[in-house]
Amino acid sequence: MNRTARLYALVEELRAAAPRPLTVARLAARFEVATRTVQRDLQALMAAGLPVRATTGRGGGWSIDPRTTLPPVRFTEQEAAALTVALAATGHGTPYAAAARTAAQKLAAVLPEPAATTARDLARRIVALPAPGTDPTGTGPTGTGPAATGPAARAAVERAIAGRTVLRLRYADAAGRESERLVEPAGLLTAGGHWYLIAWCRTRRAGRGFRLDRITAADPTAEPAGHHDLAALLHGSAAAGARPPAALGAL
Template sequence: MARPSAADRLLRLLALPAWVAARPGVTVREAAEHFEVSEETIIRDVEALWVSGPRDAMPDELVDFDALELEEGRLRLTTSLGLDTPLRLTSQEALALQLSLRVLADLLQGDPQAASQGERAEQTLAGLLGHGRMEQAGGAQEAPQALAVVRRALALRRRLRIVYVDAADRRSQREVDPAQLESDGSHLYLRAWCLSTRAERSFRLDRVLEAEVLDTPATAHRLARSPRARAAQRKREKANTDRPRATLHLDRRARWLTEQVPCESVTQEEDGTLTAVVLGRDEQWLVSLILSCGRDLLGVQPPGLAAQAARAARSALGAYERLGEEG
């Protein structure tokens, strides 16, 4: 028989006080049957909870059960320290569960009983989300609609156009070749090949504001397979959110630049010009890049960065003129 994990016991220790508080005088045997452990295990859990409380707490500041009733084989919580309130899912956690259930729906079609249970669970979560009975933790409510579009694109093997907001609240439009849906336990992600960055990316579905299935067939790409590799990829993406960015409006002749510097996205406008969101090592690096563009640069955002580049250009020109005068 497999040995219970410490995580299993911790979850039971957190759940037991609330369960007993809702059933004063419940028997140890009933508690053991409910938590699927032995009566001896329940007794040990109660003994552990008896000495649980805030750091440096006095004896009367610890979780407490009625000792006399315990001797009679019954449980009654007398001091809860807040553990008598069942833990509730946040709206983000419930939404992640709901979306994961929808992803599993296709896999459960061959098992009517499992499919029915999954559907009931999804309806329960949907009801909780709709009536605000959970703690609010933010998160977009567009994720279910985005999920439906993403699943359709995956089924048809078509390219997607999405409007995405990253962790730094930056909005961008991208075209991606979807690969698969996956969850980290809290959020649902779309793994895809991003055509703007020419690299694999993971997009949190609750940050996808709009999604559209295109007529273009999705191209198969070699993506990182191991969980460790995907975790490293997400870490790099998170680090990228702290890097300075510049939005450059470029003449069509400057396409070479977008192929040589790290770009978050590149969009070709109707007139043939390019709009590129460039990731910089630091602001000085971006200023140097702007100065190197010459007449192929048509515009720069943010304005502060453009002003820095203008000051650097004037300073360099002044130094050049002084050098000529001295010569």
């Protein structure tokens, strides 16, 4: 059993026994690991903010308050990493932003490798530039795009960024003219109330920004993309000063 599965199983075991405490020795025997391993796992759960506590003396041990926790939910590595980044990136003006950021901290505290590495890599590839009124990528004036990006296209963009694979886009500019592009994603930029895919465009042989709500179709490929530095692609553009959101710095 890997550490992620064991952490979830520990919570389930404590919830099932609650409010009766369980000893470290019993938990170690249950999961067939050393008592020191269980002790570290329980400390990690506490650091993540779960209501896990230890009591000393006769009949003591570790317990959890089931009234203040949700039942464990199992995430894939990609889901856990993406959720951590998305929660941490929640804007300060967004409702429940503070709760979202503390939830991200709890997730980050228990993420095992390689999910933690995936989360840190995603966090480094998201930048923000508060600049309303103009298109910071130099691809045309802002405005309402001709079509909203559908769920399938959004999912394809997300997979290509996370997996560093080439993406085939159908994109409509501000005038509604559509074109097809093969791009190598570098990351995401948020600016002026919009989100942009920043990528190396093979058609233009240069870095380009593609507003997400103007991407009308996106088809993933299995071809590995080159590793393009996000800051380098933004260099010389109005978005050159974009920086990672402060909340992502802790990941």
